[in-house]
Amino acid sequence: MIVRSLLDTDLYKFSMMQVVLHQYPAAQVEYRFKCRTPDVDLVPYIEKIREEIDALCTLRFTDDELAYMRSQRFLSSDFVDFLGLFHLNAKYVSVEPSAKGNGEIEIAIAGPWLHTIMFEVPILAIVNEIYFSARYPDMDLAEGRRRLRAKIELLRDTDGYETCRIADYGTRRRFSRAWHDEMLTILKDELGRQLAGTSNVWLAMRHGLVPLGSMAHEFLQAFQSLGPRLRDSQVAAFEGWAKEYRGDLGIALSDVYGLDTFLRDFDMYFCKLFDGARHDSGEPFQWGERVLAHYVANRVDPRTKTLVFSDGLDIPRVMKLYAHFRGRCQLAFGVGTNLTNDVGPDALQVVIKMVRCNGQPVAKLSDTPGKNMSDDVEYVAYLRRVFDIA
Incomplete structure (x- = not known):
């Protein structure tokens, strides 16, 4: 099973x-x-x-x-x-x-x-x-362990990245349940505080990690049918979320209609109410710059907000994003397939x-x-x- x-x-x-x-x-x-x-x-x-x-x-x-x-x-x-x-x-x-x-x-x-x-x-x-x-x-996971330890050493042992933290977001495309469990065990032991948590609730419970996540694309998509007129569906989705969580779980997904539309709808009210936004498609550096500028235009200090990056990340990409944006905002990185299915064969x-x-x-x-x-x-x-x- x-x-x-x-x-x-x-x-x-x-x-x-x-x-x-x-x-x-x-x-x-x-x-x-x-x-x-x-x-x-x-x-x-x-x-x-x-x-x-x-x-x-x-x-x-x-x-x-x-x-x-x-x-x-x-x-x-x-x-x-x-x-x-x-x-x-x-x-x-x-x-x-x-x-x-x-x-x-x-x-x-x-x-x-x-x-x-x-x-x-x-x-x-x-x-x-x-x-x-x-x-x-008969897959020998030795190669996966070698690759994982190289990633850990790169993040843990490079000067200037001591406060750069990653989270596991890789359940859906993992090589296996057993490897996912082993991989998280190794990350927890080797990275310590640099492991922010995991999106997987079962493994968070088993390993004493923080479970992470807020909303996915389907939530905003559904409001194309559930909301008022179609043009207001993204706003209705954010308002429905705010009604439920009253400011908690405050990371808004930004790419269901593209960044231009997100920024049009994510007005001063949402800028102040939500804790930050998540990137999941498009060029991440441009995305981050535009979101930070949007906060400034809406009289919000970007240093109080979190940018979450979660699109096809690997550790070198995480480190480049961290170096570019650190000190200008709060940062979070969700690494998925590159952690849970990088053992040799190409991932699906x-x-x-x-x-x-x-x-x-x-x-x-x-x-x-x-x-x-x-x-x-x-x-x-x-x-x-x-x-x-x-």
């Missing part, structure tokens, strides 16, 4: 799920899987993927896990009570070969948002582990994205075009017109 706990997922799934429970419990959504890595044949693994999803759906939160969740300051007691009753249901998921017959597979998740939001991360972890265990059944670029909410198409318009994902070309064109995106 690959996933052995419902906590073995990213924190932002729980923070978003709480908003869904309190504000949109009847919302219906659809998600779709895509492997962005070309020429990967996943069809032989379909039956095993189905078996692992069935096993995932047998899991329940244990008393210890519920007690841990209740200790998180931003989670309400009624939400944790709901988790005590919660389980995933395989009837909401289908796994089939692509009709194109090209080795691709189609994973579709459709049903109530409240009861499907927790599928994404564990299913991606399942696909990864099944693929890598089948392709590399797999994603699951929300494509519909309440029967209407939703989409992301990223500053990195390859990250866009929608099955409705006309809707994407309409979205671009509404938000004045070239």
Whole structure:
């Protein structure tokens, strides 16, 4: 069994799920899987993927896990009570070969948002582990350990980077659960305070680390259907978040409609209310400069705000960003695949994205075009017109 706990997922799934429970419990959504890595044949693994999803759906939160969740300051007691009753249901998921017959597979998740939001991360972890265990059944992780220790030494032993901290954001594309656990153990032992935490709640609990995360793209995408008029959907999403958390978990995601649109909507109220913003597509140095200038224009001291970088980072990239922005703002770095799946073989670029909410198409318009994902070309064109995106 690959996933052995419902906590073995990213924190932002729980923070978003709480908003869904309190504000949109009847919302219906659809998600779709895509492997962005070309020429990967996943069809032989379909039956095993189905078996692992069935096993995932047998899991329940244990008393210890519920007690841990209740200790998180931003989670309400009624939400944790709901988790005590919660389980995933395989009837909401289908796994089939692509009709194109090209080795691709189609994973579709459709049903109530409240009861499907927790599928994404564990299913991606399942696909990864099944693929890598089948392709590399006798994989010697010595190379992964060597690479990890080189990263640790670079960050830990380079003068001037003693306060540069990283976090693990790599659950969905990890090589395996066992490697993820070992990797975090090594990071904790070797980096000490330079390890800020992990997005994985189960491993945070096991290792005494800080669980990290706020919102994901699906949250803002859903408001294209849930909000008022489409042009105001990003503002409505931020207001819905603020209504729930009252200033806590205050990192806003900036790239669902591109940075220009984010800055138009992220006015003085949001600048002062939210703790910072997260970068997940586009050129990071330009992004950071524009966000800092935006704070200044809105009479906010950038040194009191946090820029979170989380797009395809490795340690040298983290260090360059840290050197460029340190002293000008608070900084946080979420390193994903480069930590959890850098053991030798090339990692898979797999994603699951929300494509519909309440029967209407939703989409992301990223500053990195390859990250866009929608099955409705006309809707994407309409979205671009509404938000004045070239």
